[in-house]
Amino acid sequence: MNDPQDPHDPYETTETHLERLLGRALNSFDLPDSIVERLGTALAHSSALHSSHHSASLHRTTHRHTYLLADGSALSLWELAHNAGRDGTEQFELYAEESEARLAASRLPTGPLHGWTAERSDGRVLDEDDDLELLSALLARPIPAQPRMYVPDNSADHARRVLRRAENADRPGERTARRLRLAFAHHITQAFGRHCPVEGGRDAGFTLYEHQFLLLDGSEVSLWEVEHTATPDGRHMCEVYEDEHTARGAMESRSRVR
Structure with a gap:
C-alpha cells in the first residue's frame, strides 16, 4: 500500500x-x-x-x-x-x-525568470528601466469577465484559513470574519501574476487572487489575496485585503522595481 x-x-x-x-x-x-x-x-x-x-x-x-x-x-x-x-x-x-x-x-513558475522581454505599442523593446511602467500597466489591467462557478466545499473553513495566513496589519477584521462564517460556497480566480526585478538585484513574484464567497443570506463577499516574495529575505508572504484597489496598491508599493 x-x-x-x-x-x-x-x-x-x-x-x-x-x-x-x-x-x-x-x-x-x-x-x-x-x-x-x-x-x-x-x-x-x-x-x-x-x-x-x-x-x-x-x-x-x-x-x-x-x-x-x-x-x-x-x-x-x-x-x-x-x-x-x-x-x-x-x-x-x-x-x-x-x-x-x-x-x-x-x-509555480513555468519558465525562466530572467531575460523576459516585452514590446511597447510603438514597437520598442522594453528594458529594465521600463519595468515599473510595465508592472503598473499590468496592475491596472481589468480582470476579464468570468462566470462565478461557486462550489460548496467547506467554504467557511477556507475563508478562515485565508484570513489566518494574512500577515499584513491592515487585513480584514473580526466583522468580515464573522460574516464569512456564513459562507457555504466559494470560487477562486487568479487576477494577476508576474515576476519582476526588485531592490537588491533579485526577482520577486507577485500573484493576486480573488476568493469569492457566497453566504447563506444570498450575499457575496470577496477577499483579495496578494502573494509575493518581495520580502527582505525573499521568503513567501501572503497579504489579504477587502477590495481589489487596495490589494493592487499594496502590490505596486511592494514592487520597488530597480
Whole structure:
C-alpha cells in the first residue's frame, strides 16, 4: 500500500508515514484542525502518484495519500512536491482538497525568470528601466469577465484559513470574519501574476487572487489575496485585503522595481 516512488522504508507504519508527511510540509499548519484530529485515528494508508511535470527548470509531482480511519471512513491528503524554491531544493506542501493542490501547482513558475522581454505599442523593446511602467500597466489591467462557478466545499473553513495566513496589519477584521462564517460556497480566480526585478538585484513574484464567497443570506463577499516574495529575505508572504484597489496598491508599493 506504499508509494513505489518513495525511497523511504516501504514497510513504515501509517503513524510514521503521517509524521514524515506533516513534518516536511511547509504548510502543514494550514491544514484544518478537524482533519489533523481525524488523521490521528488512521490505521492504514496508500499512496499513489497523481500527476507529474518535468522541464529543464521545474520538477513538480502531486501524490494522493489515502488513509483508512478507525471509524471505517477514508480520508485523502494531496501532496505537492517541487523544486521552485530559491535554492532549487525539493519542497513539499500538503492540501486537504485536490482543487487546492492544483491551484498551488498553477502558482509555480513555468519558465525562466530572467531575460523576459516585452514590446511597447510603438514597437520598442522594453528594458529594465521600463519595468515599473510595465508592472503598473499590468496592475491596472481589468480582470476579464468570468462566470462565478461557486462550489460548496467547506467554504467557511477556507475563508478562515485565508484570513489566518494574512500577515499584513491592515487585513480584514473580526466583522468580515464573522460574516464569512456564513459562507457555504466559494470560487477562486487568479487576477494577476508576474515576476519582476526588485531592490537588491533579485526577482520577486507577485500573484493576486480573488476568493469569492457566497453566504447563506444570498450575499457575496470577496477577499483579495496578494502573494509575493518581495520580502527582505525573499521568503513567501501572503497579504489579504477587502477590495481589489487596495490589494493592487499594496502590490505596486511592494514592487520597488530597480
